[in-house]
Amino acid sequence: MKFLIGLIAGLIAFPIVAAIYFLGGFAPAAVSARAFPFEGIIAGGALEARLHREAPKRDLSSFTTADFVAGAQTYRKGCDGCHGLPGQKPLVPKMYPQPPELFTPDGYVTDDPVGFTYWKIKNGIRMTGMPSFDGVFSDEEMWRTAALLASADKLPSQAMDILKQPMFPPGAAEQEKAGDSKTPVK
Numbered sequence: 455m456k457f458l459i460g461l462i463a464g465l466i467a468f469p470i471v472a473a474i475y476f477l478g479g480f481a482p483a484a485v486s487a488r489a490f491p492f493e494g495i496i497a498g499g500a501l502e503a504r505l506h507r508e509a510p511k512r513d514l515s516s517f518t519t520a521d522f523v524a525g526a527q528t529y530r531k532g533c534d535g536c537h538g539l540p541g542q543k544p545l546v547p548k549m550y551p552q553p554p555e556l557f558t559p560d561g562y563v564t565d566d567p568v569g570f571t572y573w574k575i576k577n578g579i580r581m582t583g584m585p586s587f588d589g590v591f592s593d594e595e596m597w598r599t600a601a602l603l604a605s606a607d608k609l610p611s612q613a614m615d616i617l618k619q620p621m622f623p624p625g626a627a628e629q630e631k632a633g634d635s636k637t638p639v640k
């Protein structure tokens with residue numbers, strides 16, 4: 455009986471405490487705030503479970519150099535500003551979560567099945583800045599970009615050449631320099 459009363463009291467108290475925490479302005483909301491309790495487990499766990507259920511499978515070895523080159527071109531159109539390039543930092547200011555730098559050893563997704571990465575590109579990642587590219591790029595473009603990222607540590611030089619081009623066209627950098635020299639020295 456005591457147990458039952460305790461259980462019911464607990465069931466009533468939990469949503470009240472949670473409501474005060476979230477609606478009372480105690481939960482972190484700013485980009486630079488720390489994660490709220492269990493945030494990682496809730497968000498990451500749901501995504502992981504979904505990927506296992508739903509992500510399609512494809513053999514990475516079926517992708518050719520031409521696929522990686524096409525994937526690099528798509529990456530340059532839709533991704534580099536947020537996720538960076540080999541040797542070049544992303545352009546985005548602070549975000550939460552911050553987009554991982556997908557061409558650094560810390561950010562590589564080379565251990566993930568290529569289908570997981572394809573799923574993330576197609577569907578985006580809810581409650582993060584990761585957009586869905588469904589309808590923006592074709593299915594094959596998304597697969598090739600996923601294959602590119604799955605092989606990020608061992609890409610053919612033809613794909614690397616595309617990824618190594620500067621993020622701004624050279625003209626833009628020159629203009630910026632010219633602008634700087636016009637600012638008065640004194």
Ligand code: HEC
Nearest residue numbers: 532533536551552553554571574575579582583584585599
């Ligand atoms: C507006 C910024 C933005 C753009 C543009 C963007 N992403 Fe993301 N992406 C994010 C953020 C933020 C995350 C982190 C999500 C998280 O922490 O769960 C992310 C996560 C990912 C992940 C998961 C990384 C991991 O460690 O599991 C992959 C893969 C990815 N993005 C690929 C891409 C590709 C490919 C493109 C271009 C077609 C792209 N993203 C465009 C912001 C962006």
